[in-house]
Amino acid sequence: MSLRFATLGLLARSPGSGYDLLRRFERSMANVWPATQSQLYGELGRLERDGLIEIVDEGARGRKVYDATESGRAALREWLTKESDTTPRSARLLRVFLLPEADPDAAREFFRREEQHAERDLSHLEEILRTNDWADTDHDFGRIALEYGLRFHTMEIEWARWAQKRLGT
Amino acid sequence: MSLRFATLGLLARSPGSGYDLLRRFERSMANVWPATQSQLYGELGRLERDGLIEIVDEGARGRKVYDATESGRAALREWLTKESDTTPRSARLLRVFLLPEADPDAAREFFRREEQHAERDLSHLEEILRTNDWADTDHDFGRIALEYGLRFHTMEIEWARWAQKRLGT
DNA sequence: GCGGACATGTAAGAAGTTACATGATTAG
DNA sequence: CTAATCATGTAACTTCTTACATGTCCGC
Numbered sequence: 001m002s003l004r005f006a007t008l009g010l011l012a013r014s015p016g017s018g019y020d021l022l023r024r025f026e027r028s029m030a031n032v033w034p035a036t037q038s039q040l041y042g043e044l045g046r047l048e049r050d051g052l053i054e055i056v057d058e059g060a061r062g063r064k065v066y067d068a069t070e071s072g073r074a075a076l077r078e079w080l081t082k083e084s085d086t087t088p089r090s091a092r093l094l095r096v097f098l099l100p101e102a103d104p105d106a107a108r109e110f111f112r113r114e115e116q117h118a119e120r121d122l123s124h125l126e127e128i129l130r131t132n133d134w135a136d137t138d139h140d141f142g143r144i145a146l147e148y149g150l151r152f153h154t155m156e157i158e159w160a161r162w163a164q165k166r167l168g169t
Numbered sequence: 170m171s172l173r174f175a176t177l178g179l180l181a182r183s184p185g186s187g188y189d190l191l192r193r194f195e196r197s198m199a200n201v202w203p204a205t206q207s208q209l210y211g212e213l214g215r216l217e218r219d220g221l222i223e224i225v226d227e228g229a230r231g232r233k234v235y236d237a238t239e240s241g242r243a244a245l246r247e248w249l250t251k252e253s254d255t256t257p258r259s260a261r262l263l264r265v266f267l268l269p270e271a272d273p274d275a276a277r278e279f280f281r282r283e284e285q286h287a288e289r290d291l292s293h294l295e296e297i298l299r300t301n302d303w304a305d306t307d308h309d310f311g312r313i314a315l316e317y318g319l320r321f322h323t324m325e326i327e328w329a330r331w332a333q334k335r336l337g338t
Numbered sequence: 339g340c341g342g343a344c345a346t347g348t349a350a351g352a353a354g355t356t357a358c359a360t361g362a363t364t365a366g
Numbered sequence: 367c368t369a370a371t372c373a374t375g376t377a378a379c380t381t382c383t384t385a386c387a388t389g390t391c392c393g394c
Contacts, residue, residue: 002258033258038385083278088257094178210375231375358375364371
């Protein structure tokens with residue numbers, strides 16, 4: 001369901017074509033809920049069929065501009081309000097659980113790489129924090145999501161160091 | 170691929186039937202990589218077809234006991250060593266991004282619930298930390314995974330409070 | 339006129355979920 | 367004998383990925 005509401009949510013913010021949406025997905029949701037072109041066009045068809053979005057304009061090259069309908073906006077608000085249920089899978093923790101099946105060197109190497117990876121991710125987000133202008137209240141939620149990323153990667157770094165220490169590197 | 174290696178990894182630790190594996194998934198991997206019965210039996214068939222596991226015993230009620238083959242163990246070690254690539258999707262952050270589409274009260278309520286949810290999860294893990302015996306080195310990686318959970322939920326709580334403060338609750 | 343960006347669509351397959359279906363064994 | 371547990375399998379459907387396919391418009 002998430003792709004459905006990601007698409008609907010972007011359209012609720014402002015109308016656009018599948019092509020537009022695809023670039024919006026790449027720019028703003030790549031690290032949160034990536035979508036492929038193939039998936040997106042399929043979802044747009046289904047959203048329109050269900051009356052949650054509608055075509056508000058048609059342009060050159062078969063371009064179809066969609067906008068969220070009132071019913072779509074209501075469905076979005078409802079989805080935002082209700083609790084989520086599914087346990088997110090973690091390929092990282094799965095590896096940690098299975099690490100005893102590899103040799104001790106592989107384990108140490110694993111956490112060393114986790115640390116480095118998290119450091120790269122963190123500096124990438126710190127760069128975004130530095131270069132963006134966060135005065136605008138429209139960006140407030142983007143700032144909150146960014147804060148999540150900053151804290152998350154910081155935690156990852158500390159955890160990976162803790163694990164290495166515990167394993168006696 | 171993850172389910173494949175989760176299954177293989179559990180079998181590499183000790184042999185078992187599909188039914189056994191299912192309970193092991195429920196007990197030890199429910200929060201990391203859940204698997205349904207339907208998925209598991211299918212995967213066992215494919216793993217055997219590919220020579221990564223083999224039937225080492227057959228018992229009552231059609232019970233088939235599988236064990237990892239040498240080729241399977243090698244494949245597992247290789248998978249544990251190479252880097253993962255896919256970005257994990259985050260339904261939580263997706264909601265945060267779309268929250269401006271709901272009213273301000275919904276946003277505050279969202280973070281309040283995030284905080285409570287994380288608090289429950291954290292105390293659940295703290296309970297596990299208290300009740301388990303962590304002296305055994307076989308449990309070391311379980312302890313490291315647990316530490317991840319503890320730090321993760323602590324971070325979530327702090328983040329949710331930070332967000333509420335920022336939104337002016 | 340031609341290359342690059344614009345624009346949409348479909349097909350095949352892997353992975354995951356839910357539900358259905360069937361039967362054997364054992365403990366009480 | 368009968369209910370619970372053991373035990374495996376299949377079918378239908380959704381979601382996601384990768385690749386293929388096709389055509390238009392604009393700037394140089």
